[in-house]
Amino acid sequence: MKCILGKAYFSDVKDKIKQYPYLDRDLDCDILIIGGGIDGAILNFYLSQKYNVALVDASRFGMSCTSAATALLEYQLDDYAQDLKDFMSEEDIVKVYKMGLESIEMMSEFILKFGNHSHFKKTPSLMYTDSILGMKALKEEHLFRLKHNFKSVLYTEENNPYPFKFKLGLYNEDGGAEVNPYLFTKQMIENAVNQKQMYENTMIDRLTYNNDRFEVITTFDNKIMCNKVILATGFDFSLMNEKDLCERVISYSIVTKEIEGIDWEKSTRIQDYKEPYHYLRVLPDNRLIYGGEDSPYKVETIDNSLAEKKYNKLKNDLIKMFPHLETQIEIDYEFCGVFGSTKNNLGLIGQTENPNIYYFLSAGANGIINAMSGSKLIIDLLEGKENDLEDLFSPLREN
Ligand SMILES: Cc1cc2nc3c(=O)[nH]c(=O)nc-3n(C[C@H](O)[C@H](O)[C@H](O)COP(=O)(O)OP(=O)(O)OC[C@H]3O[C@@H](n4cnc5c(N)ncnc54)[C@H](O)[C@@H]3O)c2cc1C
Numbered sequence: 001m002k003c004i005l006g007k008a009y010f011s012d013v014k015d016k017i018k019q020y021p022y023l024d025r026d027l028d029c030d031i032l033i034i035g036g037g038i039d040g041a042i043l044n045f046y047l048s049q050k051y052n053v054a055l056v057d058a059s060r061f062g063m064s065c066t067s068a069a070t071a072l073l074e075y076q077l078d079d080y081a082q083d084l085k086d087f088m089s090e091e092d093i094v095k096v097y098k099m100g101l102e103s104i105e106m107m108s109e110f111i112l113k114f115g116n117h118s119h120f121k122k123t124p125s126l127m128y129t130d131s132i133l134g135m136k137a138l139k140e141e142h143l144f145r146l147k148h149n150f151k152s153v154l155y156t157e158e159n160n161p162y163p164f165k166f167k168l169g170l171y172n173e174d175g176g177a178e179v180n181p182y183l184f185t186k187q188m189i190e191n192a193v194n195q196k197q198m199y200e201n202t203m204i205d206r207l208t209y210n211n212d213r214f215e216v217i218t219t220f221d222n223k224i225m226c227n228k229v230i231l232a233t234g235f236d237f238s239l240m241n242e243k244d245l246c247e248r249v250i251s252y253s254i255v256t257k258e259i260e261g262i263d264w265e266k267s268t269r270i271q272d273y274k275e276p277y278h279y280l281r282v283l284p285d286n287r288l289i290y291g292g293e294d295s296p297y298k299v300e301t302i303d304n305s306l307a308e309k310k311y312n313k314l315k316n317d318l319i320k321m322f323p324h325l326e327t328q329i330e331i332d333y334e335f336c337g338v339f340g341s342t343k344n345n346l347g348l349i350g351q352t353e354n355p356n357i358y359y360f361l362s363a364g365a366n367g368i369i370n371a372m373s374g375s376k377l378i379i380d381l382l383e384g385k386e387n388d389l390e391d392l393f394s395p396l397r398e399n
Contacts, residue, residue: 001238003234004302005307005336008182010069010071011067017062020061020189021199021200022200027222029197029224031229031382032054032056033053034056034229034231035232035236036056036189036200037232037234038188039232039371042188042372045188047379048194052194053194058203061185067182068335068336071181073179074104074175074369075150076097076100076125077365078341080144081093082144087345092392094148097148100366103366104177107369108177110187118180118183118187121177122176123178123269125176126155126269127169128273129166129169129272130167135167154168155171163322179368202218202222204219213226213227230358245359245395249297250295250302251291251294251339254289255283255288255333256289256332259287259288276293277294278314293313295310310336315329340361342364345364347364347370349393351381377389
């Protein structure tokens with residue numbers, strides 16, 4: 001299934017992930033991870049330090065949805081605490097926010113150890129709105145954060161420090177970060193210890209389970225025998241025989257050419273409170289990436305002509321937001337990809353009905369960082385330890 005369309009900015013780099021072979025023989029391992037996007041790469045990095053793990057991908061590592069991600073990293077979920085209360089207790093929401101912060105710290109530690117080769121940076125974030133409903137929501141979220149000792153500042157029209165207008169802004173000084181998702185995947189892949197057990201261009205066709213062991217068959221008819229299978233196939237659910245594991249949409253992005261004078265925001269990720277919503281970030285080479293305009297994902301193809309309309313709309317909206325930059329806003333990249341979300345905004349991470357099949361699907365706006373803490377969760381489950389995130393992320397949960 002094709003999950004991305006167009007030329008993605010983040011994977012358009014000279015220093016690509018080194019090429020790994022395709023599997024051309026049968027293989028035996030303890031754990032097989034299927035899918036080498038950012039999620040599979042993160043999980044493989046941590047698991048391979050303890051277990052005999054093999055990682056396979058149908059294509060090249062990191063070239064699917066991972067390359068399309070804007071990679072705004074933060075503890076905040078798609079919805080605000082007030083809306084999440086239908087699906088989680090207040091205590092659980094705080095637990096999940098804290099987990100987001102821990103995940104960013106895990107990323108920082110990794111970068112500290114292996115070097116910052118993926119443009120990782122901690123950043124503040126701003127959510128802004130002009131609508132009455134939006135202002136109510138931002139004020140409630142502000143109070144929720146203060147109540148639970150998270151930093152939060154409200155900007156109004158009077159003290160707005162940004163060069164574009166809004167009625168109310170929710171500013172979060174810490175708790176956010178940004179990264180090049182493709183380059184981070186590269187670092188995770190190339191620093192994993194199981195270098196000889198990673199295979200690209202190796203598509204899994206089917207799995208069968210007999211006598212507590214899996215026989216996993218590739219499209220070239222090679223067999224992988226293993227005890228446990230972890231599906232990190234992103235928003236491609238073909239191997240699960242389940243079409244609606246989460247709500248899937250297509251999200252669209254444009255990236256401008258370099259623009260002078262946008263240093264004002266070098267360190268902020270910005271999102272509006274609209275339907276459909278938009279997100280903005282300044283890239284390290286002084287370009288703007290602007291995305292959103294999500295459309296429903298109905299058929300298993302991405303519509304080229306709809307994408308063109310969405311890119312034009314994004315460009316026009318960007319010019320409206322920054323009229324003083326109109327002559328400089330030229331578009332260099334246009335791409336879109338599949339994005340998925342669940343009711344409680346959390347990914348599907350954990351054991352399934354067959355306890356030896358795990359899902360590692362990081363749906364949601366902060367799916368990428370949650371793959372960091374999600375790896376710890378998987379290790380705890382493998383070791384039979386309790387983890388208080390288990391129920392919240394369980395693929396068997398109702399939300
Ligand atoms: C426009 C856009 C903006 C986004 N912005 C953000 C953001 O700001 N922050 C954030 O956290 N997330 C964001 N996301 C979501 C983010 O992209 C995903 O959460 C993330 O990329 C998922 O990574 P993954 O590794 O699970 O999936 P993928 O990158 O799609 O990787 C899955 C891999 O599985 C492989 N695979 C599938 N089936 C098989 C098979 N049968 N056999 C072998 N291999 C198989 C595929 O080849 C693929 O490489 C955004 C998404 C889009 C589209």
